[in-house]
Amino acid sequence: MRLRRAAAVLAALWMQAAVAQTDLAALNQGALDRFVAGDTAGAAEIAEQALAAARARPDADPNARATAFNNLAFLLSTALDSPGRAEELWRESLLYMGKTGHTAHPANLTTMVQLGEHLARRGQADQARTLLERAMRLARETDLQGAVAAALTRFYLDTGAYPQAVVALTEVTLTQPELIEGVYGDLYTRLSQLIETAEGDGRWQDVVPLIEGKLLVLRRYYPLDNRDQAMRNLMFNRYFALVQIGDYDRARSQILVWKATGTLSQDEQDFVRNMRDIALPLAEGANINTLERLETVRMAALFALAVDDTADPRLALALRTIATAEGYFGQHDRVEDTLRQGIALLERSEQGRRHLHLLYDDLAWAAYLRGDPDRAETLFARSDAAQQAAQALGPDPEAPLDLA
Known part of the structure; x- marks a missing residue:
């Protein structure tokens, strides 16, 4: 008899809890329906009822409970000009969900995102970022991964x-x-x-x-x-x-992809020719006397180098001229990269190897001026060896002007 009474009491309690949870979910849905219909005041009234019900029923479904807090806090933050109370509600919900072991619950992730966006609107970007990035870590491998990532995209x-x-x-x-x-x-x-x-x-x-x-x-x-x-x-x-930004390796990779993804239009072919026409005369030396001019010819040379398939040594000698100007304008960190691009191009052909000693010589002087005499000595030795190899190839009928 006692067991039957206990079972009846438990059944009654379960039924009351189920009704309570159903009522809370219905209130949440009612607030949402009013909001979607444009009735902000009506939505807020029902959301207040849902909040009171959630607080009165600590055993309520975590999703329904957190949703009640979220709905009202969202309305207070975005439509009712009560940001302080909104933040209090979100933080109260976060504290409760954390204490009850529901930190990674979908409704709690929603709370974190809504509070993060609220803080961002209030100019508290650092706090917002911390909260949103934590939500992202918790959301991975869940149904909300994409939604949280979308919120983080907007914030960033x-x-x-x-x-x-x-x-x-x-x-x-x-x-x-x-x-x-x-x-x-x-x-x-x-x-x-x-x-x-x-x-x-x-x-x-x-x-x-x-x-x-x-x-x-x-x-x-x-x-x-x-x-x-x-x-x-x-x-x-x-x-x-x-x-x-001086990221020439990635720039070269990008232009190679650009070239490979389709047939060049007439305008694009004209642009390629124009870049070569700007770059190739630099092989004979040039007075690059402004930074603006330096940027123009550097871009032209790098573009021509990326799209040219002939290993034309004149492009390498143009890079040598550019490196000289870079040194003149104090861009010493770029000089070596520019010369090494030229050296790599010259290595690709016999005609190019005739001129390797010039770029190695410049590279050696650059090392010496940076205070690295040991490396300079090694590079001067390479220059001498390259010059001897060039002489073994016989005379060059079109030897370039040595501006060193």
């Missing part, structure tokens, strides 16, 4: 952390690409606007990842008939930005 774009934004955007496209499907046009436009601003400010280090973000959106979402040429244009723009 808003705060100028563009490389991180591209990483987060990549995570969205790999896990829940449908989250971007309906807004990819707006995202693409925003990236374009950020690029335009960064270019105008000369922030080329920001332009590079922003272009990578546009390429990601193009590859995943744009229709095929509009995509390929747009991607080629972006690849070229990325090459240009990489040149501006």
Whole structure:
């Protein structure tokens, strides 16, 4: 008899809890329905009822309980101009969910994202970043991975952390690409606007990842008939930005991909010829007397070097002229890289090897001027050996002018 009574009591308690949880879920849904319908005041009224119910029932379903806090806090933050109380509610919910072992619960991840975005709007970017990045770590391998990554993408774009934004955007496209499907046009436009601003400010280090973000959106979402040429244009723009920040290895790799992804249009062929026409006369020496001129000829030479398949030694000798100007303008960290690119090109042909000693000689002097006499001595020895090898090839009918 006692067992039957106990069972009846337990059954009654379970039924009451189930009804309570159902009521709380219904209140949450009612608040959402009113909000979607544009009735903010009605949504807030029901959300207040849901909050009271959640606090009165600590055994309520964690998802329903946290959702009640989230709904009202979101309304207070975004529509009712009560940010202080909103933050208090979110933090109360986080504390409860943490104490009860529900930190990685989907509703708690939602709380973390909403509070993070709230803090960002309030100018507390450091706190927001910490919270959003923690949510991202917890969300991986869950159904909310893409949604949290999308929130993190927005935050990074808003705060100028563009490389991180591209990483987060990549995570969205790999896990829940449908989250971007309906807004990819707006995202693409925003990236374009950020690029335009960064270019105008000369922030080329920001332009590079922003272009990578546009390429990601193009590859995943744009229709095929509009995509390929747009991607080629972006690849070229990325090459240009990489040149501006002095990342010549990546710039060369990018322009090689650009060249390989399609047949050059007439305009592109004309551009290639123009770059060669700028670069090749430098083989005979030139007076590069302004930094603007140096940037122009350097980009032209590197472009011609990337797209030229003939191992024309004149391009290497043009790089030698550029290296001389780099030293003149105090860009000593670039001199060696430029000369070594020229040396690598000269090594590819017999005609090129006739001139190796000139670039090794310049490289040796650069080492000496940097205070490295031992390395300079080694390079002078290489220059002498290269000159002897060149003499063994016989006379060069078109020997270049030695400006050393």
